[in-house]
Amino acid sequence: MIEDKNKSNTKISELGEFGLIDHLTRGIKLRHKSSVKGIGDDAAVISGDIELQKIITTDLLVEGVHFDLGYMPLKHLGYKAVIVNLSDVYAMNAQPKQITVSIAVSNRFPVEALDELYDGIKTACKIYNVDLVGGDTTSSTSGLIISITAIGEAKKEDIVYRSGAKENDLLVISGDIGGAYLGLQVLEREKQVFKANPNSQPDLEPYTYLVERQLKPQARKDIVSLLKELEVVPTSMIDISDGLSSEILHICKASKTGCNIYEDKIPLDPQVISTCEEFELDSTTIAMSGGEDYELLFTIKTEDFPKIKANPNLTVIGHITAQKEGIHLITRANTKIPVIARGWNSLQEE
Amino acid sequence: MIEDKNKSNTKISELGEFGLIDHLTRGIKLRHKSSVKGIGDDAAVISGDIELQKIITTDLLVEGVHFDLGYMPLKHLGYKAVIVNLSDVYAMNAQPKQITVSIAVSNRFPVEALDELYDGIKTACKIYNVDLVGGDTTSSTSGLIISITAIGEAKKEDIVYRSGAKENDLLVISGDIGGAYLGLQVLEREKQVFKANPNSQPDLEPYTYLVERQLKPQARKDIVSLLKELEVVPTSMIDISDGLSSEILHICKASKTGCNIYEDKIPLDPQVISTCEEFELDSTTIAMSGGEDYELLFTIKTEDFPKIKANPNLTVIGHITAQKEGIHLITRANTKIPVIARGWNSLQEE
CATH class of the missing domain: 3.30.1330.10 (PurM-like, N-terminal domain)
Structure with a gap:
């Protein structure tokens, strides 16, 4: 710069x-x-x-x-x-x-x-x-x-609240997640390196996407327009500012439902995967709890699935269940793990 | 308490x-x-x-x-x-x-x-x-x-901006001013006394009105209702948060006018006068520059004067002039002093 x-x-x-x-x-x-x-x-x-x-x-x-x-x-x-x-x-x-x-x-x-x-x-x-x-x-x-x-x-009639999700609705996410959190980790690490040696030149090249997600996030204006074009009014919607776990819990709490999310469906950028390996972090944990992605998480009726399925910006990651079934992440190994909020919480004590 | x-x-x-x-x-x-x-x-x-x-x-x-x-x-x-x-x-x-x-x-x-x-x-x-x-x-x-x-x-049609004042309009103020600033001076003094001697008991009795103006100000909801009842739509209006001088300058700048304010018309509470004497402060200076009074300052057409003149909550303190005549305070001694902004300015260096 x-x-x-x-x-x-x-x-x-x-x-x-x-x-x-x-x-x-x-x-x-x-x-x-x-x-x-x-x-x-x-x-x-x-x-x-x-x-x-x-x-x-x-x-x-x-x-x-x-x-x-x-x-x-x-x-x-x-x-x-x-x-x-x-x-x-x-x-x-x-x-x-x-x-x-x-x-x-x-x-x-x-x-x-x-x-x-x-x-x-x-x-x-x-x-x-x-x-x-x-x-x-x-x-x-x-x-x-x-x-x-x-x-x-x-x-x-177009306004979408968190509270409208119904059993069997599909849970959809825009873009990919986890990048903003990893961008912050990369920047924090470079800051420490710079403190130790002020002459060091950071090489951010392998992390360009992550750093941009942290420093210059975009709001998904395009998704709102796209949904209008596709004539899909989500049944519920929330933005992912605190992490996927936290937002899913908000939707389920407000809608009085449960939810199953499939680990293998969560959209991750290749830089997220490679940087998680480098930092020895679990990419699913980062995606679930990272936060600051500013993607949209929403639910749609199953009959609207054909309208969205071809779109590369949208990924179905799960579905809404009855409240009594709880809120679970279905892992790649097909085990059910209860989702708990571990989103970014600025009020937690250091 | x-x-x-x-x-x-x-x-x-x-x-x-x-x-x-x-x-x-x-x-x-x-x-x-x-x-x-x-x-x-x-x-x-x-x-x-x-x-x-x-x-x-x-x-x-x-x-x-x-x-x-x-x-x-x-x-x-x-x-x-x-x-x-x-x-x-x-x-x-x-x-x-x-x-x-x-x-x-x-x-x-x-x-x-x-x-x-x-x-x-x-x-x-x-x-x-x-x-x-x-x-x-x-x-x-x-x-x-x-x-x-x-x-x-x-x-x-009811919304009143700062910019609508016209030559010959009357300048009107609600309530009285200077109290909130003096309340702050009293509280600051008691804080210093308390610091020097933590066993001291402050006697705020002579300053109850001033302290209340500082600690529990009211917004003039009643004036908006009153003006409606009286069928008066002000030509311009502003609230007095930064001091009378500053607000008069805002109205005149936005309306492209001048203004004469009469020192002897500025409404002061007896506690403001007595506390100014005690603190050796000039009450007009405090009224003009004190701030935080949250009274309303507005202009009305001269023909609306009969509607407001009997109201104890409202005082005519001056009138709007042509822009070229400038913005002046006419003192009790009948001298004209240009009004300059000396309102509370949180961005000034200490």
């Missing part, structure tokens, strides 16, 4: 709060007719529509908990912070339209660093066609804090 | 992230028909209405910047964190309907402390008739962080 070493360092205090907001939000254009009023008043205004329900989701990202600026470039961080919220909107089978962005920063960040962060935020807005309509900018006593709220919309 | 000294200390890690969310949001009932889906899915769902536009506003509160747990009880903090957002919705002449609450906490907080915080949040929701529909709960490496987003609604 080529960085401009001649960047100047403008102190945030030189601009002040309102000057900084003006600076960071300059040139922002509203794309959607529904974005009636963006930044610059006490609140944003969004038009209503009797046919469309609004979807609201919010995430709080804290430096040292959710990201490490040691290997996370600020531009990527801004991008990812938006993506994690949009993923939740897509998981409702809805289209995101607006976001608000609040940040708290300490004075150690020059304005140019925040420009990088906002570059990533604006790039995500452009690619995912959402309007940045508001937020809050304040100071922090320690690290960087980012809080984003996404607002989306969908017709009432 | 009587505190229960027998409270147990449950570690957050005993509950885990989802257990904690379940615990904190237990018993929450949705009051509004528009709150289609609250906590418990990837996102909240709110119904649309062609007649009603949605208002979105968000605030990020950081421990050590916006609040000091040394004198801010957690219950009050939760209450205030909601109020500051609702105030922004009222400032659009709209009714808040939903909020999302995200918190980041370190392990030094037991679950019981978060119960206190949520008690305050739930109390505010009850009093102001808003539904808690979502949020995020995560860990923090240092202090407590609270991010709240409020969603409101209003008919298009």
Whole structure:
């Protein structure tokens, strides 16, 4: 990555709060007719529509908990912070339209660093066609804090909850999983190597896919469009932010069902398999508990199977059972293991 | 204040992230028909209405910047964190309907402390008739962080922006100002006294109004209802969070106008006047630059004056002029002083 070493360092205090907001939000254009009023008043205004329900989701990202600026470039961080919220909107089978962005920063960040962060935020807005309509900018006593709220919309009949899965429905996953977690392990290892020897040059070549999954994840906008084209309305849906186990448990709990997942069906990228071997990790455990994949997990009626079966983006990994049958992983050796939540949990004690 | 000294200390890690969310949001009932889906899915769902536009506003509160747990009880903090957002919705002449609450906490907080915080949040929701529909709960490496987003609604023709003030409009303020800032000064002083002598008992009796303005501010829900009753739609409106000077400048900048404010018209509580004398502070400076009053500042057409003049909650403090005339405070001695922003600015260097 080529960085401009001649960047100047403008102190945030030189601009002040309102000057900084003006600076960071300059040139922002509203794309959607529904974005009636963006930044610059006490609140944003969004038009209503009797046919469309609004979807609201919010995430709080804290430096040292959710990201490490040691290997996370600020531009990527801004991008990812938006993506994690949009993923939740897509998981409702809805289209995101607006976001608000609040940040708290300490004075150690020059304005140019925040420009990088906002570059990533604006790039995500452009690619995912959402309007940045508001937020809050304040100071922090320690690290960087980012809080984003996404607002989306969908017709009432299109919205998909976690709670609609029914016995015999097929459990489907988009893309492949486990990559983001392994990307983090690779970056952590390189950070330790760099600490021990600052002249070392990391060779990330064998891990490009994994590192990209961690640093520049994508939200599955395409899947929501694809399902619409295929005329499939999932019976339940959730995004995989905390790991497959955790999300399956959420769907089954909300839907009052059980589930069988087949180990040999879980889609893994070849880099996930080879890196698991290198790190001596079990790839199924990583897939089940890794998290941060931002893929979509959903259930469909069996009669919809022919519509999705040819699609390389979608994999059937199991099926819904009666609640009393429990939630199990069927291993390659054909043994049944109860699924327990081991997803990423930021509230666990270190 | 009587505190229960027998409270147990449950570690957050005993509950885990989802257990904690379940615990904190237990018993929450949705009051509004528009709150289609609250906590418990990837996102909240709110119904649309062609007649009603949605208002979105968000605030990020950081421990050590916006609040000091040394004198801010957690219950009050939760209450205030909601109020500051609702105030922004009222400032659009709209009714808040939903909020999302995200918190980041370190392990030094037991679950019981978060119960206190949520008690305050739930109390505010009850009093102001808003539904808690979502949020995020995560860990923090240092202090407590609270991010709240409020969603409101209003008919298009009722929404009031900062930008609608016109020459000759009257500038009106609700309630009185300066109290919250002085309350903070009193609390800061008592904190220093307590540090020097932990056996000292603070006598806050002469400052009850000021301390309440700081610790338990109210949003002016009543003013929005009152204006509706009086059939007055303000031409512009803003809430006073950063101080009167700062807000007047916002209105004039957005409306492309000037303004004259009369020093002798600024409404001050007797406790503000007496405490300013005690602290040797100029009460006008405090009123103009103090902030955190959460009163509403708005402009009305001169023909609407008869409708509001008898109301003890509303005071005309000036009038809008042409932009070229500038923005001035007319002092008691009848001199004109240009108004500059000296509001509370959390991004200024210490």
